[in-house]
Amino acid sequence: xxxxxxxxxxxxxxxxxxxxxxxxxxxxxxxxxxxxxxxxxxxxxxxxxxxxxxxxxxxxxxxxxxxxxxxxxxxxxxxxxxxxxxxxxxxxxxxxxxxxxxxxxxxxxxxxxxxxxxxxxxxxxxxxxxxxxxxxxxxxxxxxxxxxxxxxxxxxxxxxxxxxxxxxxxxxxxxxxxxxxxxxxxxxxxxxxxxxxxxxxxxxxxxxxxxxxxxxxxxxxxxxxxxxxxxxxxxxxxxxxxxxxxxxxxxxxxxxxxxxxxxxxxxxxxxxxxxxxxxxxxxx
Amino acid sequence: xxxxxxxxxxxxxxxxxxxxxxxxxxxxxxxxxxxxxxxxxxxxxxxxxxxxxxxxxxxxxxxxxxxxxxxxxxxxxxxxxxxxxxxxxxxxxxxxxxxxxxxxxxxxxxxxxxxxxxxxxxxxxxxxxxxxxxxxxxxxxxxxxxxxxxxxxxxxxxxxxxxxxxxxxxxxxxxxxxxxxxxxxxxxxxxxxxxxxxxxxxxxxxxxxxxxxxxxxxxxxxxxxxxxxx
Numbered sequence: 393x394x395x396x397x398x399x400x401x402x403x404x405x406x407x408x409x410x411x412x413x414x415x416x417x418x419x420x421x422x423x424x425x426x427x428x429x430x431x432x433x434x435x436x437x438x439x440x441x442x443x444x445x446x447x448x449x450x451x452x453x454x455x456x457x458x459x460x461x462x463x464x465x466x467x468x469x470x471x472x473x474x475x476x477x478x479x480x481x482x483x484x485x486x487x488x489x490x491x492x493x494x495x496x497x498x499x500x501x502x503x504x505x506x507x508x509x510x511x512x513x514x515x516x517x518x519x520x521x522x523x524x525x526x527x528x529x530x531x532x533x534x535x536x537x538x539x540x541x542x543x544x545x546x547x548x549x550x551x552x553x554x555x556x557x558x559x560x561x562x563x564x565x566x567x568x569x570x571x572x573x574x575x576x577x578x579x580x581x582x583x584x585x586x587x588x589x590x591x592x593x594x595x596x597x598x599x600x601x602x603x604x605x606x607x608x609x610x611x612x613x614x615x616x617x618x619x620x621x622x623x624x625x626x627x628x629x630x631x632x633x634x635x636x637x638x639x640x641x642x643x644x645x646x647x648x649x650x651x652x653x654x655x656x657x658x659x660x661x662x663x664x665x666x667x668x669x670x671x672x673x674x675x676x
Numbered sequence: 677x678x679x680x681x682x683x684x685x686x687x688x689x690x691x692x693x694x695x696x697x698x699x700x701x702x703x704x705x706x707x708x709x710x711x712x713x714x715x716x717x718x719x720x721x722x723x724x725x726x727x728x729x730x731x732x733x734x735x736x737x738x739x740x741x742x743x744x745x746x747x748x749x750x751x752x753x754x755x756x757x758x759x760x761x762x763x764x765x766x767x768x769x770x771x772x773x774x775x776x777x778x779x780x781x782x783x784x785x786x787x788x789x790x791x792x793x794x795x796x797x798x799x800x801x802x803x804x805x806x807x808x809x810x811x812x813x814x815x816x817x818x819x820x821x822x823x824x825x826x827x828x829x830x831x832x833x834x835x836x837x838x839x840x841x842x843x844x845x846x847x848x849x850x851x852x853x854x855x856x857x858x859x860x861x862x863x864x865x866x867x868x869x870x871x872x873x874x875x876x877x878x879x880x881x882x883x884x885x886x887x888x889x890x891x892x893x894x895x896x897x898x899x900x901x902x903x904x905x906x
Contacts (some may be wrong), residue, residue, distance in 0.1 A: 404901075442757060466761045472757035478750035494682035495758040505827065521800045 393543065393574050394418035394441065398450035401436055410436045411596040413450065422657070423565065425585040429673055430596035434578045437545065442472050442545055455542065468498045468518040468629030471541035471656065476550040477532035481521040485512060487533055488520060489538065496539045506534040510564060533564055543574045550584045562588060582664040588597075592663070596671045606663050613669065614660030618643070622651035632659070678860075678900070683768035687742075691772060694745065696738055698775060704783045711788040720869050723788045725844070727865055728858075730784065731777035731802050736816030736834055739769055740817040740826050747817075752903055762896055769814060770807035770892075777806035783866065788901055795865040797877065801864025804884040808891050809834065810855060815895035819904045857887025 399414040411433050418424040426434045439445045440452055446460040453459070455469060458516065479488045489503035510530040515523065529549070536544060546584045549565065550558040565588055569575050579585055586594055586606045593603045602609075616635040621628060629651075633644045635658060647653075661669070691697060707726055746752060756762070757814045781802040814835050820826045840859040843850040854858060860880030863872055872880075 430890060444753075444756070464761050467759045472754070474757075475752050476750055478754055480690065480751060481749055483689075491682070491686050492758060493756075495679050495760045496685075497678070499758065 393455065394424075395453045396437075396441075396451070399437070399452055400439065400449040401440060401445060403436075403449075404447075410465065410598050411448075412434045414595075414598075414600050416600060418574060418602055420574055421569065422568055422573055423577065423588050425589035425592040426576065426595055426610040427580065427582065427585055427592050428671075429580055429607075433598040434580075434595055436598075438545055438578045442470065449556060461495060461504075465497075468496060468539060469542050470537065471536035471544045473526040473532045473536035473544070473546050473549065477528035477552055478527075479528070479531065479535075481522040482519060484517050484519055488531070489535060492535050493538050498539050501540060502537045503534070503538070506538065506651065507531075508556070510534055510560065519552055525552055526560075529553060529557065529561060530564070533561060536639045537568055537573075540571075541573060543576065544568060545578070547575045547578045549577060549579070551579075554667045558584070577622055578650070582667060586663045593656070594667055594671055596673050601671050609663065609666050610660040613666045617659045618644075619655075619657050619659050620647055620653060621655040622653050623648055624651055628654065637656070679705055680764045680767060680771075682884065683760060684771050687768050690742065691738070691776065692733035694742075697776070700734070700780050704780055707784045708787050711784070713771070719788060720877055723785060724862075724865050724869070725841070726784055727781045727798075727802065728805070728841070728861060729869075731774070731806035731840075732809045732837065732858075733832070734777045734780065735811075736771055736813045736830055736835075737808045738773055739810040739813035740830055742769065743814055743817045744823060744826060758759075762900060763892075766811060766814060766892060766895055770810045770888075773810045774803040774806040778802050789868070793871075797864045797867040797872070800881070801861050801867070803886075804860040804864075804881075804888060805858065808884065808888045809837065811836075811888065811891040811895040815891065815898045818895070818898040825884065855883060857883045860884040860887070900906070 397415050399411055400410040402409045416438060426437055428434050436445065436634075437584065440448050440459065441454060442463055443459050443466055448460065449495070451458060454462075457466075460557075480491070483491070485507065486503055489506070489667075493500045493503060504513065504516065507516050512530055512534070513526060515527060519527065520531070533546075536546070546565065548568055549561050552562065557630050562584065565575060565577075575588075577585065577589060589606060591603060591605050592609075594601045604612075617632045618638060619630060619632045620634055630645045631643075631647060632643055638644055651664070667673075707730075711719065711723060711726070725831075755765070778799055781798075785798070812833055813830055816830045817826050820829055836856060837858045838861055839853045840850070840856050841854070843847045843859075844862060850859065860883040863876050863880035864884075866872060867877070
């Protein structure tokens with residue numbers, strides 16, 4: 393679906409290169425995360441993949457074609473939702489979607505249906521300036537999938553959202569993936585990436601440090617321990633056990649039998665901890 | 677063509693929604709009042725001056741204002757992540773603003789003088805002048821970051837285009853600025869009052885079309901470099 397090889401980019405008038413030879417592939421139907429701190433090169437990579445920056449070096453092929461050779465018909469096949477959900481503020485929700493819909497040749501989804509799917513049907517006649525950030529983000533998502541794109545690019549899809557709206561967006565992303573759409577997420581929100589992505593690439597200083605699935609990373613690079621918190625009379629106690637051979641660990645089983653258990657967790661590393669360990673950098 | 681038509685329709689609605697049409701009704705009323713008090717002997721010259729300056733002003737101020745509003749609303753990234761081509765975006769602006777210019781030019785001319793002797797040439801002159809200045813304004817706005825910068829720079833860029841007016845007042849020989857495209861605008865607008873030779877018409881159309889082409893190319897390059905790459 394996407395094949396990137398030796399991708400380099402230097403902004404006009406800039407002395408230093410922003411991307412230093414990226415190599416990665418994205419398979420059809422997967423959710424792929426480009427993760428990294430601000431200024432790492434994520435947005436530049438996305439701008440190249442969506443065809444905004446064409447003066448790149450190396451190769452970036454999407455849907456079988458080199459991006460620099462693609463015309464605007466490319467946008468009939470991809471959808472893009474930028475971090476900031478910008479619309480024509482003096483126009484209503486429905487008027488905005490109808491304008492964007494009118495720019496496609498391919499079949500598009502009825503905007504009312506999309507608005508209904510994301511709980512914005514009641515807001516269809518409100519001006520965009522009257523919407524909350526969460527509503528605008530949902531509308532932003534609707535705009536990006538109006539034409540049922542084969543690939544969907546999402547830049548910081550849960551940025552600045554409260555947990556309820558963030559959850560709505562995550563469910564929408566999983567729903568669109570279920571229809572066969574490939575999703576590329578650019579984010580520094582590791583929790584969202586961990587929940588959504590099949591694979592993630594860590595980008596730092598214009599280079600990819602690692603690509604793998606969040607689960608594999610957590611298993612491979614995390615500590616294989618289980619932590620039990622239990623109540624011993626009035627006191628709350630905690631004990632950690634090696635996961636290897638946990639089924640026959642007498643001490644572990646004794647605690648389970650003898651004391652009321654309050655919490656029990658395997659203590660694999662979070663994606664954020666792994667990122668810091670691998671790259672030596674924090675995400676902010 | 678479908679996309680261009682959709683973009684033109686939306687631009688007209690955008691201008692209406694932002695009150696540009698209301699402002700233009702007021703401007704036309706102001707012009708009518710002004711022309712009412714102009715003595716008969718000078719009415720044609722003043723009307724021609726207004727029908728020349730008005731489409732230029734519409735193009736220069738409105739187009740820049742619209743693009744600044746769009747910039748402010750951060751709409752360009754999303755707009756150009758659709759199949760809409762940059763040339764369609766620019767043409768839609770030029771067409772929609774030319775329509776407004778045509779309406780106001782006819783409103784001014786029709787009320788002050790009556791029907792034009794040569795409505796087609798008159799309309800072509802207004803539309804091509806308006807579209808050229810609209811594209812000039814978009815090119816300028818792409819190169820500026822603020823409204824103050826736009827106001828200053830747009831006046832500077834528009835200055836050469838008003839030089840042919842010197843000929844209207846007989847100040848300098850018209851041959852000195854014959855290649856400035858707005859010389860063609862004045863010829864076509866003059867056709868509303870007096871007969872103009874075929875050679876003059878052909879030359880006027882040629883330099884106006886060339887002017888539109890060069891300004892369009894420059895605006896497209898400016899927009900592409902300054903707005904897309906940031």
